[in-house]
Amino acid sequence: MNLFKRRKKAQKQQQQQMSSAESSKPKSQEIKEAKYINSKTNAHFSLKFVSTVVDEEIIQNNILPYLLEETFILIEDIKKILPIADVQISTDFSQIEQKIYNGYVLLKIETEAEKIAFVSAQKEVSRQVSAPEIEFSVIGPKEAFIEPLDQNLNMVRKRIPIKELQIEELTVGKLSKTKVAVLYIEGIVDQTNVQTVRQRLDAIDFDQISDSSFIEQIIADNPTSPFPQFIDTERPDRASAVLTQGKVVMLVDGSPHALIGPTTLVESFVSFEDYYINWIMASFFRVLRIFSVLFSILITPVYVAALTYHYQMVPRAVMATLISSRQGVPLPPILEALILEITIELLREAGARLPTKIGQTIGIVGGIVIGTASVEAGLTSNVLLIFVALAALASFTTPIYKIGNTIRFIRFPFLIFAQMWGLLGIVFCFCFLLTHLIRLSSLGRPYLEPIYPPRIKDLKDTIIRLGFNKNVTRPQYLRTNDTTRYPPIDGKRKIDIDE
Template identity: 45%
Template sequence: MIKWLLGKKSQEPSKAHSFIIDELKEQIKSELKAGSDLTFRTLKKDKQELVFCFMDSLVNKPSLDDFIIAPIQKNTQMEWTCEAIAQLLPISDLSAVNQLNEVVTGIIEGKVYIYVEGHPYGLQADVSKTVERGIEKAETESLVYGPKIAFTESLIGNINIIRHNLNDLNLCMEDLTVGTRSKSKVKLIYIKDIAAEEHVNGFRDKINQLEIDHVAGATVLGQLIENNSWTVFPQLVTTELPDRVTIALMRGKVVVLMDRSPDALYGPTPFFTFFESTEDVYMRWNMGLALRFLRLQAAFLSVLLTPAYVAVLTFHYEVIPSALLVSLGRSRANVPFPPVFEALLLEFFIELLREAGARLPTKVGQTMGIVGGIVIGQAAVDAGFTSNILIIIIALSALGSFTTPSYLMGTAIRMVRFPIILLAGIWGGIGIMIAFCFFIIHLLKLDTMGGSYLSPVYPLRWKDLGYSFFRVPTQYLSKRPITNHPMDVQRFSAQKAKKKDVDD
């Protein structure tokens, strides 16, 4: 507390007041370690002195000059008091502070601290300079149908997008802060009469209980508040699509936005949520159903194809048709490695190509992925390192993992493939079954903000299958998913919708 500002008097007012301002400057410099961009601007009138304290690199100088300094200088007849200055300044974000930690925090955030000598408190005005990019197309989540805009690093801009998409009177936004050294603003967003109170409290408590010096972004925040940090499977969805956030809010989920992060975080999100795409909503229900099944089958085959190849060639030749056995034998005639090593080697090459393509610039990365895959694959076959059939299987497995809308879930699918391949090479089909049983047990033990990770399949909720596993016509989705425990379950009247269909 800057208690030394309260009731300090002297027989020589001018000297005493100057000393107070000098002491204020020293305390602020001490707290901010005398940063090179820390600036003090002092104005004097008669026997009064006024000081502006701000970070030169964080404030919008035209706004500071036009809306704060110029009005005070022009009103020469006005007595300098905090009340009079507050009435004069055309600044919407203006607050009175008398705590040193609040003053320093505000200066770091780009605010200007205005102090008049002899007053027990000062004013803080927000004229911060925002560094942000314009609204652009989503990069990590490609869409054919639906809005293409994506979130940016500006928290205010992202809130504006959400409010523009969802003008619900019950849309609530709570202000939270994370980080003990580098403090970052966090917004907890939910619809008050839809979102379950236990989910809102769960997110709020987990964020408030964090004791960490710095949180780099929303994805890191998600890892910190997840219940199980050892698993490869994500328990919260990270997205840069505003319309996906809007749909999640209307289903009773809770959203977290973080300043300087272009991603939104929401939950609870069971396993099958990661295979949903906003295109499923914008397309006709039968097309959305077909595409959703295609993604689930592709993910299953992505995990199973390569281990099945290893198990069959190592232990189960009898399941291979005789016509295929001849061509398979010719393909592997010059391969000196066992199937398990051959599969792991090619999987490693695919991951190298994927990572190299992701890190290179877009056009170069695409060329690297296509040319690198063709050249390395053909060279590996010609050199006798692998067979043509395994090249096809590895390519199909990679394509299957890329069909998952969530990048984190797609990466998790590629990760679990490696231990299954090893078990298939050791115990064959039994090894694959052991691996699948282990992962099913692991998924059953996981939870997402207190809810079952495999919901609505376990525990089975038939009506919720239309929101996750299946895609059904909208007129049959009159109730929100019970999995999210919404307070307002009803979306619309099913009887009225049925009557309308009959009348039509």
């Protein structure tokens, strides 16, 4: 009986040893390890790396030949013989997993078991720099950010080649280990803004960060607000320009968009192309964009309110047109407006999700066919169809994509309030919106600045843009350490040929 128990116990121990040995082996087939011997010193060393993130040509051409042929005894000698800049010597074995999965080759020497070396050999898979697709402009540079962080930092650094440009790298995401770079110009930026960004990034406890949009939603002052509290841009020239103003820029590895903060509502209607043209023309286009946004939000609610409650306020000539266009329409104005608004949104979403050529065809043909058919079928009036089409067209004038989504969304609350209480409901909804905007902030700075709190000096580059000779100071709400961009006299001085 005792012999049987001993045999059973021995078998159990053997099974445990086998299972522990299997568990100690790396499960992933992408982890490679090889051992070598130096031809001159007979030093035994091993290389360990992850094949999917390492460029094996770097190992074959820039690492192995030198380790096999050159003389080295200590692990510190590796830095002298390898033609690679990023070689790190460490005694912290807990870094092994993170380093090799980030594209480093682990080097061990048998005679120095207490030290290890990490040699950079990342595989670069990226696309070429292309023209901006969302913030395209006729005038100005034709290059946009791409996914690799180093390339994006290079595009910013070549525009601001000064030592005051500080770049701090952080790692965010428990699983993705995403690199995030925080950029600012020392001596100009208010360190409170930098500290706020740094503190919020350090506090992120999220598993995977795939894009800068994740960062924007997590660290926003009010994550439930439909208004973007950071400006995202794909233009390196815009990111460089706001750094000189005293703002903070965040670049995320794997994302072709940069985050800019703090920001204001007015900046959402500013195209960077405005600075490449005459200030009079730029001011005209800015006023046109703001008028277009107001038109896009209010035209259908005003139509519903006027036909539901305030038809006596409509002039007789206009009322005759409205009556003739609504003859035979069985639906009330609110349902008529909702059907057309939802149809426009469906066409827009379908066009955005389909391939480019098919999406353009769906948008044009679908709009014409559905619009014409709905009017002929008597479901909608041709006047409202024109208003909805103009409202959709006006919403595309915003240069920032995310504020365009916000405008599309807030039209529906205005429509509902207009149906319930007419023009009074529109005013009531506008008060709700204004209260929300007044309470909103970006990195703790007022979102409605310079309108509220009123700052007269900052109005020079908001709804209208004055000439460069008038924009001699940086925005007040940024509280920059250096408030002057250049002496005012330099912007006005003109030297005659005879001087």
